[in-house]
Amino acid sequence: MTTQEPWDIETILVHGGRSSSTGPASGKPTVQPIYASTTYLHDSVEALDQAFSGKTPEGEPAFVYARQANPNANAFEETMALAEKGVGAVACASGMAAIHVALLAAGLTTGTKIVASQDLYGPTIGIIRKLFLPIGAELVLADLCTPEGIAVIQEEQPDVVYVETVSNPLTKMADLAAISAAAQEVGAITIVDSTFSTPYLVRPIEYGFDLVLHSATKYISGHGDSTGGVVISAKNTLLDQLRSYSILLGAMLSPFESHLLLRGLRTLSLRMERHCSNALHVARFLKDHPAIARVHYPGLEDHPQHELAKQLMGSFGGLLAFELKEQTREAAFHFMNALQLCLPVTSLGDVFSLVSYPAISSHRTLSPAELQHMGITEGCIRMSVGVEHLEDILQDLDQALNH
Template identity: 40%
Template sequence: MKFATRAIHGGYDPHGHNRSVMPPLYQTSVFAHDHVGEALPYSYARTGTPTRAALEACLAGIENARYGLAFSSGMAAIDAVMRATLKPGDEVIAVADLYGGAYRLLTRVLAPAGITVRFADLSDPGALPGLLGAQTRLLWLESPTNPLLGIVDIAALSAAAQARGIPVAVDNTFATPYLQNPIDLGADIVVHSATKYLGGHSDVLLGLVAVSNEALYREIRFIQNASGAVPGPQDCALVLRGIKTLHLRMERHCDNAERVAAFLCGHPAVAQVFFPGLPQHPGHALAARQMRRFGGIVSIYLADDSRAAASRVAERLQLFALAESLGGVESLVNHSATMSHGSLPAEEKLRLGIREGLLRLSIGVEDIDDILADLAQALQP
């Protein structure tokens, strides 16, 4: 089946649920047994529910994976993958330009627990073999990266890591399964903040993991059940509903982002535009090979590289809400230095290029003429 069909029908059989066209919400914490010691598919909601199972199967289908796992947030999903693959004394190598929440987890939770964390520029996959050590147990990637939309070669990096028996995890939140499938490119684990594009309406908090290796699946599933960071049925139902229109929304997000990037490239108030769909983007050719389109995020450096200028533009915007998240139907603007990456030390922000004049734009599905008009008035002197 094609993507849109899998997104709408995948992982669910109405005949097992009284022919309900939509997966029902099993609003229960327990399931009754007939006999002591009876093995049931569901017994306690932390371990699993039919609503959550439908979402997990749907994710596996659209990521071309064997298994899906749902968590209470994107960070809970990342944490479960880290705990399932790393122990004290191990090393994780992570792409340097990554989400601030992942950086915080790595440096302030895992590193004090005895895990070595190394951040690396992975734009050249040929450099990876020289970085891998005897204790390296996980390679953590984002592509596109957050917030500067760097592109890394998932296939080449996966091949290099797996040649040494090291699993590869990819945060696919920005691309979504509609634009990119890391498992098809050789990765072992895919992670999503489903709070973003998969939910798509800024009304749910949820994380997802997709994996095909059964041993990895069992390890992550053990953490899911043992730690209990699982979503409730209402959250699962909201993401299931969102996935059904993912292909439609992503086409509009991509259309609008391409127009926005082109508009901002010629604007005197903008010093630089980060968008992999632009021919001048250093990862453009690679993105064209491993993605189907270029996504709905555009980041910019303002010509006036100050917090005051960034605040002035953000506060002038009428359609764009100043907010932490991304991927909803509405347009959002994020000041990365104080919001999504606010927990990074000042010197790390400087090294990565997360400047005061950086704004990350999540381009919504509003009419493009209204989006462009809003940006034009906000960027006026």
């Protein structure tokens, strides 16, 4: 796919990575084959030497060893870079690997400071605490979904700022333009985890972010059958750092997973459209249900950042959280056990509707007091609304709530 064409994101996602196919000019496969090879041959040792740079003299991708780069990961990376409007991307073996590589590339190390959103995915805070604080980095957590939280960036003058577009599970929205402006003022590198919104809904580089990352295991894969991550860079210097850390850590995505994730991207727009429309209907249904106390979904007019969500994403994503009127863990478990269609599993973004109880999954490591501080109540359940027929989802929720 040429980069000159001003294709819409929907077209980029459908056709991205196709031109990476190699083979005879006639009879060339439409879909890139899976290159399982770990090593790549070159015409001469001189050409091999050149290929270690990652490019041929003509500027085409050159491959040497699969951990450094491979054609399938390259096709996935090219498509993600085009979709997110970055200068390039690095595909990783998981979302956590992408987070690790992004933090290193952003320069988080001894004597540097990171201001991060207090609502981050638990293991993201975990990786900062376990790997970076012991070597002398400093972590300041703030509610970056509020203007007061954003003001902390000015006060703390960090080197790195880290947010998520939509928070887990309460769907708080980050004002990307305001956060990136505050970070730029103090010269901080900005990282955003855009897993929940995907490039279909928002492209944070357009708001001035430096690094955008995804757990590709979620919406990008979409089918619950592949694990991966990706970091997209707005700047070449950061891209070089990402690649170099990814090679050293052995974080590279395998050819097989790359193939699946690129295939996932081809239907991302269609799936996201359905996720968003189903989720809006589910949110409205739950809001009016007598067994429900509260629904957290940016598409509802009473969501505190409804307008911001509309402006950033146009539509509102496939993820929501709701609180049962009976605010107990027993009631939440009882409801989840009674579901017949929606699956009680710990992930999101799949074609299937999935429910999870944050206190035993994504927020498992937090104490009851910390959960309360974050506003995650005993009756709080997260739902990733799938692409099934809407009436079937509503019927399943209704029967389980009335159980």
